[in-house]
Amino acid sequence: LSPDFYPLISFKAASDPSNKLSQWNSTSPDPCSWHGVSCLPRNRRVSAIVLENLNLTGSILPLTSLSHLRILSLKANRFHGPLPPSLANLSSLTLLYLNHNHFSGPLPPSLTALTRLFRLDLSHNSLSGPIPLSLNRFSRLLTLRLHLNNFHGHLPNLSLPNLVDFNVSSNHLSGPIPLSLSSFPQSAFSHNSPSLCGPPLTQCTHKAIPALASPLNPRNDTVFSPQRRTPKLGLMLLLLIVLADLLVLAFVSLLLYCYFCRKRNHSGEGKEVRDSKERGEDSQMVFFEGEKRFQLDDLLRASAEMLGKGVFGTAYKAVLHDGTLVAVKRIKEVSVGGKREFHQRMQELGSLRHCNLVAFRAYYFAKHEKLLVSDYMPNASLSYLLHGNRGPGRTPLDWSSRVKLAGGAARGVAFLHDNKVTHGNIKSTNVLVDVAGNARIADFGLSIFAAPTTPNAYRAPDARKHTHMSDVYSFGVLLLEILTGKCPSAEAPDLPRWVRSVVREEWTAEVFDLELMSYRDVEEEMVAMLHIAIACTATAPDQRPTMSHVANMIQDLRPAGTRTQSFN
Numbered sequence: 001l002s003p004d005f006y007p008l009i010s011f012k013a014a015s016d017p018s019n020k021l022s023q024w025n026s027t028s029p030d031p032c033s034w035h036g037v038s039c040l041p042r043n044r045r046v047s048a049i050v051l052e053n054l055n056l057t058g059s060i061l062p063l064t065s066l067s068h069l070r071i072l073s074l075k076a077n078r079f080h081g082p083l084p085p086s087l088a089n090l091s092s093l094t095l096l097y098l099n100h101n102h103f104s105g106p107l108p109p110s111l112t113a114l115t116r117l118f119r120l121d122l123s124h125n126s127l128s129g130p131i132p133l134s135l136n137r138f139s140r141l142l143t144l145r146l147h148l149n150n151f152h153g154h155l156p157n158l159s160l161p162n163l164v165d166f167n168v169s170s171n172h173l174s175g176p177i178p179l180s181l182s183s184f185p186q187s188a189f190s191h192n193s194p195s196l197c198g199p200p201l202t203q204c205t206h207k208a209i210p211a212l213a214s215p216l217n218p219r220n221d222t223v224f225s226p227q228r229r230t231p232k233l234g235l236m237l238l239l240l241i242v243l244a245d246l247l248v249l250a251f252v253s254l255l256l257y258c259y260f261c262r263k264r265n266h267s268g269e270g271k272e273v274r275d276s277k278e279r280g281e282d283s284q285m286v287f288f289e290g291e292k293r294f295q296l297d298d299l300l301r302a303s304a305e306m307l308g309k310g311v312f313g314t315a316y317k318a319v320l321h322d323g324t325l326v327a328v329k330r331i332k333e334v335s336v337g338g339k340r341e342f343h344q345r346m347q348e349l350g351s352l353r354h355c356n357l358v359a360f361r362a363y364y365f366a367k368h369e370k371l372l373v374s375d376y377m378p379n380a381s382l383s384y385l386l387h388g389n390r391g392p393g394r395t396p397l398d399w400s401s402r403v404k405l406a407g408g409a410a411r412g413v414a415f416l417h418d419n420k421v422t423h424g425n426i427k428s429t430n431v432l433v434d435v436a437g438n439a440r441i442a443d444f445g446l447s448i449f450a451a452p453t454t455p456n457a458y459r460a461p462d463a464r465k466h467t468h469m470s471d472v473y474s475f476g477v478l479l480l481e482i483l484t485g486k487c488p489s490a491e492a493p494d495l496p497r498w499v500r501s502v503v504r505e506e507w508t509a510e511v512f513d514l515e516l517m518s519y520r521d522v523e524e525e526m527v528a529m530l531h532i533a534i535a536c537t538a539t540a541p542d543q544r545p546t547m548s549h550v551a552n553m554i555q556d557l558r559p560a561g562t563r564t565q566s567f568n
């Protein structure tokens with residue numbers, strides 16, 4: 001018998017007078033099969049309890065012995081009385097929803113043992129007492145909803161770096177709002193004592209200051225008294241101006257340095273290309289749309305900047321004499337076939353046009369030089385948007401943009417498959433973003449020229465050669481990358497396996513990129529996207545969906561009104 005059986009049975013006995021949990025009894029002794037209960041497959045311990053809107057009542061005390069519990073949602077029931085005094089056993093909880101009940105009394109000190117919480121929602125209850133400063137121990141917390149309770153006293157100086165969803169409105173809180181919380185909207189603080197003050201509410205008046213200006217709290221009078229703030233501010237402003245000047249100076253010097261460095265490098269790169277011409281190779285640039293817009297010489301003379309090195313060669317951004325930006329890929333080696341095959345293949349690929357593909361414009365083939373010219377995409381790659389520039393000032397890629405890019409990319413690959421082309425190298429550096437913010441698939445169909453390479457983190461384990469179904473697998477890994485924020489090539493060489501193991505253990509919430517946890521009301525969409533990704537990365541190729549099915553499923557993730565243009 002599971003050690004969680006008796007706590008659950010006593011919870012039912014105490015809280016389910018209307019017998020909504022009729023399944024919960026000793027004739028079915030495995031709690032893992034009961035309504036609202038999920039277990040870890042590893043040890044059959046209860047990991048999630050979701051019992052919402054079931055008219056349950058009484059106390060939740062028996063649940064506090066469920067030491068493997070990660071998710072507890074009892075919202076919209078009739079639980080009452082104080083929160084259990086000892087919550088320390090529940091230290092694995094990540095999501096705790098007790099909102100819309102009748103809990104009363106203060107927050108128990110043991111609440112702060114739940115240091116793994118992402119979300120804590122205790123709103124719509126009758127909880128009272130102060131909001132303790134010890135909530136600062138919830139360093140992962142994204143959501144803290146305490147509104148519509150009877151909390152009183154001053155708001156503590158909460159410093160929770162990940163907090164994005166915060167509400168303490170409709171309580172009896174008073175005194176100044178700490179600076180650390182002042183960026184939340186007025187609605188997060190409304191309907192409290194009239195003496196709750198400071199941004200985003202009205203400035204604190206002098207009346208509010210005496211309570212703070214006690215000898216125990218010497219800092220506060222300088223923070224909240226406008227008279228004393230002015231000279232400090234003046235000095236700060238001066239310092240800021242000096243600092244800003246220094247920064248501008250440093251930035252200009254850096255720009256000049258980069259400019260000269262680049263000039264030096266380019267002269268080197270250009271020489272290499274010219275060398276091949278000097279070796280007497282007289283091939284022509286071949287354009288796909290008939291109209292010749294530039295010659296090889298134009299390309300050689302163009303100022304170029306290296307974008308990066310890939311499997312097939314090195315990519316450059318080049319500015320032609322008329323200002324046109326193009327991307328030029330110098331192919332290292334064509335491992336399979338010769339000029340005729342290359343020409344034939346490029347004719348096929350060059351004719352493909354779709355709003356989610358990076359169009360090839362031209363190519364050049366000579367013995368010692370193979371160049372591919374395509375449209376330059378100015379808005380970076382999906383890889384860069386997800387993982388690049390991970391500094392403190394970085395803006396994470398929001399959920400809507402992720403869905404939009406995933407949907408556009410799926411349409412692009414589906415179009416290739418409809419035209420009997422296998423991409424062969426789907427990954428986030430090959431999903432580029434155009435001026436309008438739409439995803440465009442790059443480097444399609446080139447894998448045919450490459451020798452079979454070592455497996456990469458996107459490649460289907462079964463794929464000895466590239467097929468549509470191996471593309472679907474790679475696309476599934478790409479979706480997982482979008483959902484988890486993990487870079488397959490750098491952080492998670494077998495992302496599908498990792499995700500499957502976490503999901504199997506019912507820790508789905510932990511799969512998602514922490515940066516996505518801040519978006520409310522999209523959990524369903526994220527879970528739906530996760531299921532698409534898992535289907536795409538099925539081990540058996542014939543169990544994977546087709547790419548057009550994947551594109552349709554991503555399109556259906558969002559209600560029609562919120563769909564983005566790239567889906568049209």
Ligand SMILES: Nc1ncnc2c1ncn2[C@@H]1O[C@H](COP(=O)(O)OP(=O)(O)OP(=O)(O)O)[C@@H](O)[C@H]1O
Pocket residue numbers: 307308309310311312313314315327329358374375376377378380381425429430432442443
């Ligand atoms: N048309 C383009 N416009 C803008 N950036 C591009 C373009 N093509 C490639 N890039 C960027 O240039 C860099 C190097 O690209 P490249 O295709 O050579 O390598 P890769 O995508 O990292 O690997 P692979 O060769 O396996 O595709 C990547 O960061 C890619 O996003």
